[in-house]
Amino acid sequence: MDYDKLSVVMRRLALEAGDKIMEIYNADDFEVKTKSDASPVTEADEAADALISAGLRAEFPDVLLVTEEQAASHSQRADTFLIVDPLDGTKEFVHRRGDFTVNIAYVENGVPTRGVVYAPAKERMFFTLGDGTAVEEAGPFAKTSVGELTPINVSDADNAALLVVASKSHRDQATDDYINKYAVADSKSAGSSLKFCLVATGEADIYPRVGRTMEWDTAAGHAVLHGAGGKVVRFDDHSPLVYGKEGYANPFFIAYSPSVELKKA
Structure with a gap:
């Protein structure tokens, strides 16, 4: 896998999906359906899924794609695969609370090694670079160029607080x-x-x-x-x-x- 290319493609598709999601989110009304597991699904889930899936299949045709909105993919297995939740937090989306994300990841031998999490309503973007390190990008976000990046690191936790x-x-x-x-x-x-x-x-x-x-x-x-x-x-x-x-x-x-x-x- 060309990890640098993967990082660029995942970031771009997340932004494009985010635009589509926000277009529907900001509309006066949108359709909410119920899936077989009783969870909600909206036209934003479906539109974002179609966009991301088409983009990933075009760029990485030989890699298995597993996505929440395509049930047929849930029975397929591989050591290496792409996995997508085009709109995570549908309940937050439906209630217009803003805490929803676009998720695209690459898994190798059981470990998610690359990924992007984009929260369009909160204008926060997190992703892994080609070398696997994680960054947060400051907006506004352009599709064709990357903005200011800040390396992110976990805390040195105080176990007493x-x-x-x-x-x-x-x-x-x-x-x-x-x-x-x-x-x-x-x-x-x-x-x-x-x-x-x-x-x-x-x-x-x-x-x-x-x-x-x-x-x-x-x-x-x-x-x-x-x-x-x-x-x-x-x-x-x-x-x-x-x-x-x-x-x-x-x-x-x-x-x-x-x-x-x-x-x-």
């Missing part, structure tokens, strides 16, 4: 019970894969997820966090979270700065 981020739409008692095992200075909520990026930038130290997610929800944020020096492990035994699993479903997990002293579940 941790900064925690948790899900906005899926916060529950089990999550709170686990967070209460730590000495917490501040706890915030965020939607979509932005939570990984807040850990990657040091704005949070730890993000525990005690709830259902799919690999397309997490791979891009995982890649960004990995590029910033962070880790993502299973909630139960703290082994690395791996990708390419049957059905692309994740177990519960913890994303964190390695300076955090992890507690047992």
Whole structure:
């Protein structure tokens, strides 16, 4: 894989998808449908998926593409693949809360090594460079040229005063019970894969997820966090979270700065 090309293409497609999503987001009304798993899907999900899929297949025709909105791709497997959630945080989108992202990632042998997370409503863009290191780009964002980049790194956490981020739409008692095992200075909520990026930038130290997610929800944020020096492990035994699993479903997990002293579940 030409990683420099991959970085450029993923970033450009995320921006193009973001434009399409915001066009629909800012409209007076948009259609919301319900998928077979009872989760919502909008015309923005579908439009962004079509755009990203066409772009990736044109540039990387020999790489398996797995995307949330194309059920046929969920039964396909490969050691190396691209994985996409064209609009992560659909509930945030529907309620016009802004915490939604475009996620595109590249997975090699179970590890997300490259990725982009773009939050168009918040005008925040995080991605990995060709060498795998993670950066945040300052807007405004141009499709054909990259703006000012800031390398991002996880925090040197103070275990006596941790900064925690948790899900906005899926916060529950089990999550709170686990967070209460730590000495917490501040706890915030965020939607979509932005939570990984807040850990990657040091704005949070730890993000525990005690709830259902799919690999397309997490791979891009995982890649960004990995590029910033962070880790993502299973909630139960703290082994690395791996990708390419049957059905692309994740177990519960913890994303964190390695300076955090992890507690047992």
